[in-house]
Amino acid sequence: MIQHLAIVGATGVVGREFLKILEQRDPAIDRVSLLASPRSAGTKISVRNKEITVEATSAEKLAGVTVAVFSAGASVSREYAPIIARAGGVVIDNSSAFRMDPDVPLVIPEINAGDIAKHNGIIANPNCTTIMLLMAVAPIHRAFGVKRIVVSTYQAASGAGIEAMNELTKQSRDYLDGKERRAEIFPHPIAFNLFAHDSSVEANGYNGEENKVVNETRKILHEPTMPIAVTCVRVPIMRAHSESINLEFHDPVTPEQIRALFASSPGTKLVDDRERSYFPMPIDADGIDDVLVGRIRSDISRPDGRGIELFVSGDQLRKGAALNAIQIAESLGAAE
Ligand SMILES: NC(=O)c1ccc[n+]([C@@H]2O[C@H](COP(=O)([O-])OP(=O)(O)OC[C@H]3O[C@@H](n4cnc5c(N)ncnc54)[C@H](OP(=O)(O)O)[C@@H]3O)[C@@H](O)[C@H]2O)c1
Numbered sequence: 001m002i003q004h005l006a007i008v009g010a011t012g013v014v015g016r017e018f019l020k021i022l023e024q025r026d027p028a029i030d031r032v033s034l035l036a037s038p039r040s041a042g043t044k045i046s047v048r049n050k051e052i053t054v055e056a057t058s059a060e061k062l063a064g065v066t067v068a069v070f071s072a073g074a075s076v077s078r079e080y081a082p083i084i085a086r087a088g089g090v091v092i093d094n095s096s097a098f099r100m101d102p103d104v105p106l107v108i109p110e111i112n113a114g115d116i117a118k119h120n121g122i123i124a125n126p127n128c129t130t131i132m133l134l135m136a137v138a139p140i141h142r143a144f145g146v147k148r149i150v151v152s153t154y155q156a157a158s159g160a161g162i163e164a165m166n167e168l169t170k171q172s173r174d175y176l177d178g179k180e181r182r183a184e185i186f187p188h189p190i191a192f193n194l195f196a197h198d199s200s201v202e203a204n205g206y207n208g209e210e211n212k213v214v215n216e217t218r219k220i221l222h223e224p225t226m227p228i229a230v231t232c233v234r235v236p237i238m239r240a241h242s243e244s245i246n247l248e249f250h251d252p253v254t255p256e257q258i259r260a261l262f263a264s265s266p267g268t269k270l271v272d273d274r275e276r277s278y279f280p281m282p283i284d285a286d287g288i289d290d291v292l293v294g295r296i297r298s299d300i301s302r303p304d305g306r307g308i309e310l311f312v313s314g315d316q317l318r319k320g321a322a323l324n325a326i327q328i329a330e331s332l333g334a335a336e
Pocket of ligand 1: 008009010011012013014015035036037038039040041057070072073074076077094095096128158159160161162163253316317320321
């Protein structure tokens with residue numbers, strides 16, 4: 001039982017998805033508080049047949065909270081999460097604020113649930129792109145030992161929040177009406193275009209999103225030197241990220257072995273129909289919990305059989321954020 005759950009960022013896309021999943025999974029919770037910026041204070045949201053008024057986030061409003069899920073950006077997490085942790089509550093943080101902090105477990109429950117017990121009041125939810133990648137790669141790594149990962153992503157607009165989704169809609173309409181596609185949220189037009197992920201390029205030439213995938217993957221797998229090369233791309237898809245993944249192994253591995261693994265890997269669904277050319281697509285991943293895994297084939301450039309290619313699509317608002325957070329909250333509730 002969770003005594004007092006606070007959802008910080010309740011009015012955002014991740015917060016709203018979290019509330020939807022709360023209705024669906026209906027975990028035992030005594031009291032729910034909804035918090036956001038002062039802009040949303042007074043907004044009423046129905047949660048489990050009860051109307052709750054959104055309040056402006058403050059230390060006062062967080063007093064007595066036993067579990068808080070933060071989806072309001074890194075600066076809000078940095079300001080308020082330590083206050084809750086110091087008061088004996090637990091924070092599950094969707095932002096990047098604490099992910100690489102050695103004292104903060106970074107958790108995908110299907111992969112490293114054991115790390116939850118090491119928390120000191122803050123547990124970090126990984127970046128959505130990392131979660132999608134590892135839902136496919138971690139079971140393969142456990143079974144066959146992955147030597148190197150190369151991944152290219154196809155990331156939906158909703159990964160950047162509500163305003164980015166609105167921008168995709170508006171630009172699409174404008175483009176079809178023959179008008180200019182004006183970029184305000186993203187750095188470039190997103191409708192009928194794609195571009196390198198909108199996070200800043202860092203000193204090593206990779207952008208922030210790409211470096212997050214590398215660092216977080218290593219932390220979650222407990223493989224601090226795992227070689228990973230990442231290219232992150234934003235595409236004009238409203239919802240659900242996709243990734244093209246190439247894996248290198250120490251020993252030969254067959255597509256049949258990989259397919260057999262996904263017949264029973266929790267949180268994933270095998271979609272791999274060569275005859276119908278039916279493979280993971282965002283349109284099928286949108287709104288569901290499972291990460292779709294398919295397009296499994298032997299790497300043609302590796303006649304020694306030590307390479308596998310695959311493709312995944314997953315709803316980054318669900319498994320990539322809200323669902324993963326609620327799974328962590330549920331395991332805390334069960335432990336209490
Ligand atoms: N979108 C994804 O797929 C995804 C996936 C994984 C992680 N995340 C992370 O989740 C967080 C939220 O992302 P989102 O996509 O849901 O963004 P969003 O749709 O833009 O929502 C942002 C939320 O944060 C609130 N907020 C903004 N400034 C605040 C402040 N100063 N104090 C309190 N609340 C504030 C907003 O409240 P108002 O409505 O009042 O402005 C809103 O509820 C980010 O840290 C993001 O990196 C997102």
